[in-house]
Amino acid sequence: MIGPLDSWLRDKASARADSGLRRRTVAIRENSVDLASNDYLGLSRDPRVVGAAAEALHRYGAGSRASRLVTGTLNVHADLEQALCELTGQPAALVFSSGYAANTGLLTALGDADTLIISDQHVHASLIDGARLSRSPVVIAEHNNVEHVAQLLKERAQTRAVVVVESIYSVLGDHAPLKELAAACELHGALLVVDEAHGIGVAGLGRGLVYQEGLARHPHVVLTVTLSKSLGAQGGAVLGSELLRDHLVNVARPFIFDTALAPASAAAAAEACRIILREPDLAERLHENGRVIAEALGIKHAIAAVQSVPIESPELALRTAEALRDRGILVGCFRPPSVPDGVSRLRLTARANVELQELMDALREVQDVLADLGARPTGVAA
Ligand SMILES: Cc1ncc(COP(=O)(O)O)c(C=O)c1O
Incomplete structure (x- = not known):
């Protein structure tokens, strides 16, 4: 028998199918060539990272057993926060159980009715949700348009303002004009929140775009990271001043009411930070592979792991990927x-640990499939 919930769910599913959007979870074939994941430096399987996780697993157990404020804060969390500070050049860090929680935690802790949040048009869902939950008025700034941001800052009625951007954007692989944005925030007494999810491990020889641009201890800049991309683990963090860290510990609900990050993930990410600092050539290899991808597919090389290939229709993009x-x-x-x-695209990630020959063979297959389906990259990405 079909109950009221089932019939509502079926209606919803058929509306999604009609609009061409059907998401599915499909387990991947283990021996596939990975040009899709966010494991940009291949550290998720690095024996040193896996070894650090295994040691923490045996020492502390599978879970953290409580929130950070009860009994969940372990030495591995303190060690990870220090390793993140050393990597990014920031004074203080607070680890959350995901990048999603770090973004929602930060924005809800910064916002209120008298704080305008100015959010770039292309930011990630976790930042959008954080802005919505913050109860702040929110306006959307045109993508990477510093003048628009400055104008919104200047004309605001609210006392405070927070500008929200990503350093490197996750779909197009383009990057934000951070220096200009930081200067506009300084001029107008605002804070710049930079999500470095796709910048850590990639820009600044792995230390991130904020570091590369000399903004690491800028009083108007705060950053968030995920531990689940270049760091090969899981979790997230906010980096900024001690004062900000203390504020988050006291008011950020996704920190206070959430079980602490699992010890194995914390230890893995800390080890990954240390490897990236010691081995800047990892990021260089990623960029070399990015150039190979861009050249083979006739797109402009993005200084990012993400190489974005615009395709003329959603159907063709999907059929090519399948x-x-x-x-x-x-x-x-x-x-x-x-x-x-609104442009459909294939998103290929340049990873540091893909061998050149394997990459070239895979790209030949990509070219073949595009030609077989008559799908053409429609121009320059990013
Ligand atoms: C820009 C950006 N921010 C935040 C997140 C969320 O990070 P996490 O997967 O650790 O929750 C992602 C993940 O996809 C992301 O791309």
Whole structure:
């Protein structure tokens, strides 16, 4: 018998199908060539990272057993916070159980009715949700348009303002004009929140775009990171002053009411931070592979792990990604409404640990599939 919930769910599913959006969870073939994941430096399987996780697992157990404020704060969390500070050049860090929680925790802790949040048009869902939950008035700034941000800052009625951007954007692989944005925030007495999810491990020889641009201890700049991309683990963090850290410990609900990050993830991410600091050539290898991808597919090289290939229609983008998956090659496929500019695209990630020959072979397959389906990259990405 179909109950009221089932019939409502079926209606919802058929509305999604009609609009061409059907998401599915599919387990990947283990021996696939990975040009889709966010493990940009290949550290999730690095024996040193896995070894650190295993040691923490045996020492502390599988879970943290409580929130950070009860009994959940372990030495591995303090060690990770220090390693993140050393990597990014920031004075203080607070670890959350995901990047999503770090973003919602930070924005809800900063916002109120008298604080305007100015959010770049292309920011990640976790920042959008954080802004919504913060009870602040929110306005959207045109993507990477510093003049628009400055104008919104100047004309605001609210006492305080927070500008929210990503350092490197996750779908297009383009980057924010951080120096100019920080200067505008300084001029107008605002705070710049930079999500370095796709910048850590990639820009600034792995230390992030904020560090590369000399903004590491800028009084108007705060950053968030995820531990689940270049750091190969899981979790998230906010980095800034001690005063900010203390504020978050006291008011950020996704920190206070959440079980502490699992010890194995914390130890893995700390080890990954140390490896990135010691081995700046990892980021260089990633960029070399990015150049190879861009050249093979005739797109402009983005100084990012993400190389974005615009495709003329959502159907063709999907069919290309599916045909490649059948050939054992994983590429990302983004279609409206999940793309900020309405353009469907394949998203290939340049990873540091893919051998050149393997990459070239995979790219030949990508070219073949594109030609077989008559799908053409439609121009320059980013
Ligand atoms: C820009 C950005 N911020 C935040 C997140 C969320 O990070 P996490 O997966 O650790 O929750 C992601 C993950 O996809 C992201 O791309």
